[in-house]
Amino acid sequence: MSRIRAKNEEIIIKAASRVFAEHGYAATKTAAIAELAQLPKPNIYYYFGSKEKLYRAVLESVVEPLLAASAPFIEYQDPVEALTGYIKSKLSISKHYPYASKVFANEIMHGAPHLPADIIAQLAEQTRTLSSKLKDWIARDLMADIDAHHLLFAIWSATQTYADFNWQITQALGKEELEDTDFERAAELITRMVITGCAVKSLPNS
Numbered sequence: 107m108s109r110i111r112a113k114n115e116e117i118i119i120k121a122a123s124r125v126f127a128e129h130g131y132a133a134t135k136t137a138a139i140a141e142l143a144q145l146p147k148p149n150i151y152y153y154f155g156s157k158e159k160l161y162r163a164v165l166e167s168v169v170e171p172l173l174a175a176s177a178p179f180i181e182y183q184d185p186v187e188a189l190t191g192y193i194k195s196k197l198s199i200s201k202h203y204p205y206a207s208k209v210f211a212n213e214i215m216h217g218a219p220h221l222p223a224d225i226i227a228q229l230a231e232q233t234r235t236l237s238s239k240l241k242d243w244i245a246r247d248l249m250a251d252i253d254a255h256h257l258l259f260a261i262w263s264a265t266q267t268y269a270d271f272n273w274q275i276t277q278a279l280g281k282e283e284l285e286d287t288d289f290e291r292a293a294e295l296i297t298r299m300v301i302t303g304c305a306v307k308s309l310p311n312s
Contacts, residue, residue: 115153115163117143123164123205130212131161131220161220165213168206169225171199176232185243186308189300192236194293196265200272201289207269233258243306250305257304264296 121143140147154160178191240254
């Protein structure tokens with residue numbers, strides 16, 4: 107892929123993420139995406155072929171980091187380190203992919219009508235892997251006997267809210283946009299609630 111093509115695709119996906127997030131799939135016009143991207147409308151079809159394929163590209167742009175977010179569960183055997191890293195990774199997605207995150211959340215809230223089967227399968231497999239790891243830590247008395255799935259749901263909602271409800275959060279904090287320190291404080295608080303609330307323990311040799 108040429109450097110120019112890669113750059114233009116990145117610009118289009120970024121613009122499309124915002125337009126899809128603000129207007130939804132059905133109401134989004136490719137002309138609006140082209141205008142925001144400051145590129146000719148034919149470029150949208152040249153690079154992506156159709157609005158549907160562009161929408162999938164937007165979903166994939168956030169699904170990739172969503173899948174990568176579970177890396178701490180693989181990298182660290184210590185539950186405290188793994189959960190700390192996972193929460194930071196999830197918040198990083200809300201920070202760096204705010205509009206694509208909203209598009210993904212909106213897609214899920216509407217029953218995932220456009221989410222491809224292969225992506226659904228990957229996300230389902232990730233959930234099984236994460237819940238299995240949590241259940242293993244519970245069995246080894248490294249954390250309280252809680253429902254692994256509902257802990258994941260709680261983490262997802264606590265971290266995703268910084269993208270989905272960005273406007274409300276910035277209003278409450280009295281600022282135009284969230285800063286790095288806001289995400290750092292959020293990570294610290296959410297991690298503390300999970301670690302303390304679920305009585306998560308470090309491995310003896312950690």
